[in-house]
Amino acid sequence: MADSNTLTSNSEVIQNLIDGNVLAARALALAGVRHMFGVVGIPVTSLATQSVALGIRFIAFHNEQSAGYAASAYGYLTARPGVFLTVSGPGCVHGLAGLSNSAANTWPAVMISGSCDQRDFGKGDFQELDQIAAVRPFVKFAAKATEISQIPHLVLSALSHAVEGRPGGCYLDLPTDVLHQKISEEDAARILAEAENPRVRVVENLVSSVDIEKAVGLLRNADRPLIVFGKGAAYARAENSLKKLIETTGIPFLPTPMGKGLVPDSHELASTAARSLAIGGCDVALVVGARLNWLLHFGEPPKWSNDAKFILVDISKEEIELRKPYLGLVGDAVTVLDLINKEIKDDPFCLGKSHPWVEAISQKAKVNVLKMETQLAKEVVPFNFFTPMRIIRDAILAQGSPYPILVSEGANTMDVGRAVLVQNEPRTRLDAGTWGTMGVGLGYCIAAAVASPDRLVVAVEGDSGFGFSAMEVEVS
Incomplete structure (x- = not known):
């Protein structure tokens, strides 16, 4: 015993x-x-x-x-x-x-x-x-x-x-x-x-001062420059660097759907409402954290002009090698943009509101916005897509800052919502993304609520997209 x-x-x-x-x-x-x-x-x-x-x-x-x-x-x-x-x-x-x-x-x-x-x-x-x-x-x-x-x-x-x-x-x-x-x-x-604390491989900054000078030179000498940015720039928290570049140079900008809000949609240099003119007419495009895939028509004619020169900023060397831009800048979006801003600070330039390119985009955007607002103002019974989108848009804007995170899913619902719903703060739009995946909506809503408890989360979903994951409403 x-x-x-x-x-x-x-x-x-x-x-x-x-x-x-x-x-x-x-x-x-x-x-x-x-x-x-x-x-x-x-x-x-x-x-x-x-x-x-x-x-x-x-x-x-x-x-x-x-x-x-x-x-x-x-x-x-x-x-x-x-x-x-x-x-x-x-x-x-x-x-x-x-x-x-x-x-x-x-x-x-x-x-x-x-x-x-x-x-x-x-x-x-x-x-x-x-x-x-x-x-x-x-x-x-x-x-x-x-x-x-x-x-x-x-x-x-x-x-x-x-x-x-x-x-x-x-x-x-x-x-x-x-x-x-x-x-x-x-x-x-x-x-x-x-x-604890395994060694994380730091992404090497492969951007040379010569390449930064080339990028700035291309933007400076362009007749119709455009700045395009996407969710990669949003992930990198590049909003401040982007806004500084845009407002210093006066270059119009175009966000991809999930890049919306990095610079407010209401900004006077926003070209979202004149998208076709912007991408079809630009001769130099600085693309930051956005891939030249189907969402940007592969950077090819006929949507883009034949003579468009792309300056592609991406953290992936392989992505730049795949797209073969006129100039590739490999690195974190904030790091590269800050280098560009520093180079411009030493020798500044600004297009100005009266520049023909800026004026053309501004006028086209105003015309298209007026058409959209006219459509939104119509009282249609039964509802079409525009009436509920107007109501949702106005309710979101009335919330003020911090603005809600919008989760948009569906075919027509997402397409119309992209044009009508306004993003004025970074990372406040989640949608079907690169793959156009249906069924992401409820999972995204829950993630947004967990990640940003100070923000309201608004789901704008098509009936089919909602059906893919509808039971997750119980989780939320």
Whole structure:
């Protein structure tokens, strides 16, 4: 019979052990994760509860697809990786929607999925799937923890990979047996300390002073310059640098849909209402944080003029090499814009309101706005798209600052809303994005409410788009 001292000693040893769920939760908390989206179940329920115990808010969804969309939008709005949790097999597959959305929009997100016991893989285990192979096409980084000691390093690596360079999705696979493995508190503390603050690769500034001089020279000598910016500039928090450049030079600007609000839509140099004239007539376009993809007609005729010269600012060297602009500037939007602003400060220029190009865009915009307002003023029964959009627009503007975050989803709903609804503050518009994905709306709404609790969130959704994720209303 064991004596009391032996029982006490064994009890202390047992109490000094933690499992993989606790270790993963501690790694997430150590990395500064504040929110987690997802759907719990075997084998990750304990990971969720342990995370909550450490102060991480868990937002439970009905479907992993919407949880993934929420995580990707959260990453965009906060510039921190949105983390979402799924079960194995089908849960992971549903979560691919969120990872692919992050990849398409270049937003940081990390999906953490449970998986089957490693000893039973290949035998037809419950929800068995080669999840690393499944996620690989959609992520920057994918890894499986094969033993408990790897968890902290892989958690922090996934989070850092998501935000470094061009943002995107990352994946971490936590098998059931690894989550159930145990480790001493002492070893856990040591491993967490070793994993803390992994070296993040800093994006090298590849912009030379010669290239900055060339960019400024092109803008200065252009007859019809245009500044275009998108959600990459919004993610980079480039609003102040952009506004300074626009107001210093007097160059008209055109935001892509989710770039709206970086400089207020109400600004006198906004050319959104004269979009066709702006892109069809410009001879030099400075494009910041926006890809020359379908949203910008690939930068090609007939929408753009044959002689248009593009200065493309992007954090991705590969993106610039793909588009082959007249001049490519690789770097963070704020860094590059600040260099351009500094170069202009030394030898300033400004088009002025009476410049033929500025005047032409201004007049065209006024004509188109008047046409739109005439249409909006009509009392049509039954409603068309314009009447409710006018009501929504006026209600949003009446809110004042901080303005609501608008989530727009649908085909006609989104198209009409893009023209009618006004954005006057940065990152206050979320829509179907680069892929034109339907079903993102409710997940985006929840992410916006979590990321920006000081702002009202307004969802303007088409009936079909809403139907993709309607049950998530219960989560909100």
